[in-house]
Amino acid sequence: MKIDFEYNEGPTEPLKKFLNSVGVSHRMYKDLRDGEGSFYLNHQLVTDVRVSEGDVVTVEFPPEQSDPNIAASDGELTIMYEDQNWLLVNKPAGLTVVPGPANRDDTLVNRIKGHWLSNNEENLVPHIITRLDRFTSGVVLIAKHRLANSLANQLMEDNQLFKEYVAVASGTGLADHAEINKPIGKRETGFGQTISPDGKFARTEYWKIQDHESYTTVRVVIHTGRTHQIRVHFASIDHPLLGDELYSGPMDLGIQRQALHAGRLSFDNPFSGEKLAVEADVPADMKQYFD
Secondary structure (H helix, E strand, C coil): CEEEEECCCCCCEEHHHHHHHCCCCHHHHHHHHHCCCEEEECCEEECCCEECCCCEEEEECCCCCCCCCCCCCCCCCCEEEECCCEEEEEECCCCCCCCECCECCCCHHHHHHHHHHHCCCCCCCCEECCCCCCCCEEEEEEECCHHHHHHHHHHHHCCCCEEEEEEEEECCCCCCEEEEECCEEECCCCCCEEECCCCECCEEEEEEEEECCCEEEEEEEECCCCCCHHHHHHHHCCCCECCCHHHCCCCCCCCCCCCEEEEEEEEECCCCCCEEEEECCCCHHHHHHHC
16 A cells, blocks of 8 residues: 655655654554665655655555454444545444454354455555444444554544534433543553543533433533443433443333443544545434434
């Protein structure tokens, strides 16, 4: 895979410094230089040069080979967008994202591998950027190669990757708009997370959509990416999500999984400079609360 970068920064600078500025980290540069990668300046193979105004630098990345221990699955994959750099899919509730002891053959990663093999893709390593819990539905962003992965992680670090969820919280009386700022850490015993003074800072913002008799629909944006963040934060204010048994959510209001859906995702595509945005419809088991 080859990717072109045009240098328009004024004074000349070393190739490595320029590539660092476009997302090729020091470690990635070293791996490419010492491995199977190649660098071209205006289509001429180079090693260590300086780049000048108007130069085109081409980086050739070696194919990313799949882990032979990860099986390919032909399970259904709902693709919302795909190009040479990104894959965005709408994950159904109940599908695990990565293989583990409970499921090694038909997770989202297995299905992506099957899809890419059928399309004869060069790179076969899915870099999961926005991982969702097994029973959370909605948009998942996957980087298709190392550089896209590096750029996406930088977008997340700079808070430039916009993710919006819809959820159904138990009870009523929530503010029209508020934030929950509470640190989250692992429970001392058992599975799951909890509010802990020793935990990591976590910030959740929400907007009320509508009060109902025994629940409230909300839009949610997370400004940090902690495990189970939305679920833990709403439970901490005595409004656990419907169907969220792990965090004491009610199980008798029509849904048997946490009522949480990643509905929207957008970011400025660093490869094209254009905004990339997708929206996943609310799934059937949650739609009843929004009708």
